[in-house]
Amino acid sequence: MVTSVTDAEAQNFNRDRQPSHAQRYHRAREFMSVVTGLWDSWEDDAFLHDKAAGRFFDPEKMHVLGHRGEHFQVRGPLNVARPPQGYPVIVQAGSSPDGRDFAARWAEVIFTAAQDLSQAQEFYRGIKKQLADHGREPDEAKVMPGIFPVVGRTRAEAEDKYAALQELVDPVVGLGLLRLLLGGADISHLPVDSPLPELPRTEGSTSRQQLVYDKARREGLTIRELYQSVSGGRGHRIVIGTAQSIADELEDWFLNEGADGFNIMPPVLPDGLDDFVGQVIPELQRRGLFRTEYEGRTLRENLGLGRPAWGASARTRQD
Incomplete structure (x- = not known):
């Protein structure tokens, strides 16, 4: 919806x-x-x-x-x-x-979408309270933030994968996507190596506009750096590392009221999904955090x- x-x-x-x-x-x-x-x-x-x-x-x-x-x-x-x-x-x-x-x-x-655990917790706790306000139980809605995982056998390998993907971001496509995430605001006249200025807010996705502005301010990004950073994850959390380090982050969010689960957004298909299924899922299973078979039909x-x-x-x- x-x-x-x-x-x-x-x-x-x-x-x-x-x-x-x-x-x-x-x-x-x-x-x-x-x-x-x-x-x-x-x-x-x-x-x-x-x-x-x-x-x-x-x-x-x-x-x-x-x-x-x-x-x-x-x-x-x-x-x-x-x-x-x-x-x-x-x-x-x-x-x-x-x-x-x-x-x-x-x-x-x-x-x-949440960029860090504190953002995820604010959303999670607020939604669970609002469910009760509507007469619903907390487990009647599952909060599943998007996660963009780049998996490597080593941290260096994962970072190299991510860097290679970033080099493939076409500036025209990157700027077009950034404009979409900013609710259609015109950014074509702005120098790409300068910070993102305050722009008129639109009737587009107001929450995603705010998320992108917050990311730009928090990380001190230029427009070029911003469109590169959101081109893969579309504003969702980018997690780069080994199966163990990625599992650490997912476990932290899951156990500390940041998420009930995750919407996995592979960086490329099918390889990115294969990396997650073949490396991260077994690690989550070893920790007792992911099923080993489906219980229902x-x-x-x-x-x-x-x-x-x-x-x-x-x-x-x-x-």
Whole structure:
């Protein structure tokens, strides 16, 4: 669940420009109410498949949504059975105040960005409190920051890998990505070897804009150094080192209220993912921090998330 970032997205959907940040989240709340209501069009045992009696489904267990709201008018029902997981796992990305409230209300996995443990802890502890404010238990949403791991057999090997990747960052692409992360702010006229000045904030991803500004100020980066540093991890934490040192950092965040897990963003595919799976995962398993086999049959089960009971959407709409 994301509410879009750029006007280019809006122009694919009958708009000249995107709505304001607040309007997007206002619309998103109604959107989620509609979607979950449609997933609850049929009770779990509605489909009988009784050929002898000529009954395909029990009409008493079909429910018409009949939604009429500010942004959407949807009659329903959905023309497929309720999903096997109750609802598909609901993943959200967005860390502004509106994004956090939206995540605490709806998300089951929260994809966020943090540059250090203190940032991760502030987000983690805040979200867990907001979950309770919405009547949810802390484990009903998993906080999973993005991690960009560059793995080497030695620290020097990992640093060499990262340096080689940095040399491949095309300046045009790097500046374009930085502009996107800054919410579309125009930086084309700025000298790339000077610090990033304060720019007008846009209606794009407000939390990512702030993260990039904070990184530039904290590390004293020029625009060139900044676009190089965010080109790989897109503003997420870059971890460079051996399997042991990377496992140390993941363990530290996991055990100290920085994360419930991680969204792994390999630097290159397939080699970067192979390095992580082949070197870091065994180290995490040796520490008892990663499973050795899957316990469940679905993503929801393996994330330790409960299956939403039928009718949960109706309670949500009443709320």
